[in-house]
Amino acid sequence: MALKNIRFARAENLSKEIRDEHSLPSEGLIIIESLNPDLRENFIAIKEGGIREYLLSKGQFTEESPQQ
Amino acid sequence: MITIIPSLEVMKAVTDNNISSSGADLRRQAFDKATDLMTLGNVEVLIEGLVYERVENKLNDEHKVVFQSGYRIDNSAKGLSQYGTTQAINFVAESESKSRKVIILTENPDDFKSICNGNVITLTPSFFIEKVTRAINNYHRKIISNIDDSLNALFFL
Numbered sequence: 427m428a429l430k431n432i433r434f435a436r437a438e439n440l441s442k443e444i445r446d447e448h449s450l451p452s453e454g455l456i457i458i459e460s461l462n463p464d465l466r467e468n469f470i471a472i473k474e475g476g477i478r479e480y481l482l483s484k485g486q487f488t489e490e491s492p493q494q
Numbered sequence: 495m496i497t498i499i500p501s502l503e504v505m506k507a508v509t510d511n512n513i514s515s516s517g518a519d520l521r522r523q524a525f526d527k528a529t530d531l532m533t534l535g536n537v538e539v540l541i542e543g544l545v546y547e548r549v550e551n552k553l554n555d556e557h558k559v560v561f562q563s564g565y566r567i568d569n570s571a572k573g574l575s576q577y578g579t580t581q582a583i584n585f586v587a588e589s590e591s592k593s594r595k596v597i598i599l600t601e602n603p604d605d606f607k608s609i610c611n612g613n614v615i616t617l618t619p620s621f622f623i624e625k626v627t628r629a630i631n632n633y634h635r636k637i638i639s640n641i642d643d644s645l646n647a648l649f650f651l
């Protein structure tokens with residue numbers, strides 16, 4: 427299924443039903459993914475690895491720059 | 495209303511396979527803090543179009559969806575052949591500062607000093623992290639009633 431859109435949200439602003447359904451923490455940054463063709467949402471809690479870790483969950487970056 | 499503009503070195507740290515240095519780690523953490531702020535207050539993260547173009551070749555299709563839908567990519571300066579990323583950020587930041595406060599996240603503040611005024615500031619990643627942590631603490635301890643006021647007080651007063 428293809429990722430079509432993301433939204434940033436806060437766990438504390440989501441309903442308890444959604445947090446329970448998706449096993450989300452009570453606080454913190456959440457990414458809401460919109461997927462299609464069968465139109466559904468994934469809720470992903472961003473952990474210590476941050477946005478980079480989330481990006482890497484979608485695949486490795488394809489090119490390397492010199493060591494920083 | 496605050497717009498945070500990460501410079502090229504920050505975006506490279508987020509999207510590069512070689513990220514072993516402590517400096518790169520701080521840049522990544524600063525980008526995470528900026529993203530976090532988008533959900534806490536009236537804060538946007540603006541990725542300048544030429545900067546995005548420089549990192550885009552490292553991204554697969556799903557990575558691109560994340561940046562293109564999660565952040566604001568500003569192509570105002572794209573297509574101006576004489577513009578590098580620094581000049582492009584200068585142009586976009588100055589334009590943005592007419593409607594919002596602007597923070598440029600950079601390891602090289604001197605590159606942007608000509609446009610710094612009451613509405614535009616530059617911060618290094620480590621200083622940004624320290625300030626944002628303090629702003630969020632002030633907000634959580636109810637020293638300041640909302641996160642936007644807390645950020646404004648720390649960055650622009």
